Amino acid sequence: KLSRRLQKVASFIMEGSRFADIGSDHAYLPCYVCQNDRHAYAIAGEVNEGPFQSAQKAVQTFDLQNRIEVRLGNGLQILDDGEVNLAVIAGMGGSLIKTILDEGKSRLGSVQRIIAQPNVDERSVRSWFSAYGYSISNETMVEESGHIYEIIVADKNDGPQSLTDRQLLFGPSLLNQKSNLFYVKWNHEYKKRQRVIEQMKRAATPDYDKLDVFKKELIWIEEVLHDGS
Numbered sequence: 001k002l003s004r005r006l007q008k009v010a011s012f013i014m015e016g017s018r019f020a021d022i023g024s025d026h027a028y029l030p031c032y033v034c035q036n037d038r039h040a041y042a043i044a045g046e047v048n049e050g051p052f053q054s055a056q057k058a059v060q061t062f063d064l065q066n067r068i069e070v071r072l073g074n075g076l077q078i079l080d081d082g083e084v085n086l087a088v089i090a091g092m093g094g095s096l097i098k099t100i101l102d103e104g105k106s107r108l109g110s111v112q113r114i115i116a117q118p119n120v121d122e123r124s125v126r127s128w129f130s131a132y133g134y135s136i137s138n139e140t141m142v143e144e145s146g147h148i149y150e151i152i153v154a155d156k157n158d159g160p161q162s163l164t165d166r167q168l169l170f171g172p173s174l175l176n177q178k179s180n181l182f183y184v185k186w187n188h189e190y191k192k193r194q195r196v197i198e199q200m201k202r203a204a205t206p207d208y209d210k211l212d213v214f215k216k217e218l219i220w221i222e223e224v225l226h227d228g229s
């Protein structure tokens, strides 16, 4: 059974999509989508040999060889021009996702939608989207095994989107929704930042610039949690 996290990711893939799943690991996501949507077609990309073989095995097990192609290679480089209209990059750190997008931006010509699920550092992903002409059309949070994950959906050609520093940190849609999970996550982050600030202050030579950034963010979190925006 597919994890709740990846089910949520799948819910943003339009029916009949031709999509790439970059860093597919066991190819659970493309297998699930193609089993539930007989018009879907997928390319699963993996940079590592082990996961690449797991992906191939899964595709064979479900007899989906004619619907899912598994390719070995780095990031979006496995794609040829115009092959897919959607790309998923899930389950890695935000800065790695940003690097993959950045190094592969020439392959994104036909890609209308990118679904990113960074495990940490969501901000780098949002800032890449806003810098490269994708606007965030939806975001959601999902809790799994004690971690709260963010899923960011970005669409091309919705016009430019400039995001404030707060929107980059919290997510423009997540900030509008302010779901229960949003409060859980940011209460937790608030305490975490408080601890970090205390530690930084005790350092032999405190990094005051960094300290200021953390303090500023702590105030943002406070305001957002207490209904400012």
Ligand code: SAM
Pocket (backbone or CB within 6 Å): 006, 022, 023, 024, 025, 026, 045, 046, 047, 048, 051, 073, 074, 075, 076, 089, 090, 091, 092, 096, 100
């Ligand atoms: N996408 C799946 C998910 O969300 O459950 C799997 C996530 S798994 C933790 C991350 C996968 O990304 C690993 O299998 C790793 O080999 C792959 N990966 C890391 N860097 C990559 C890159 N530059 N290009 C393609 N795959 C990469």
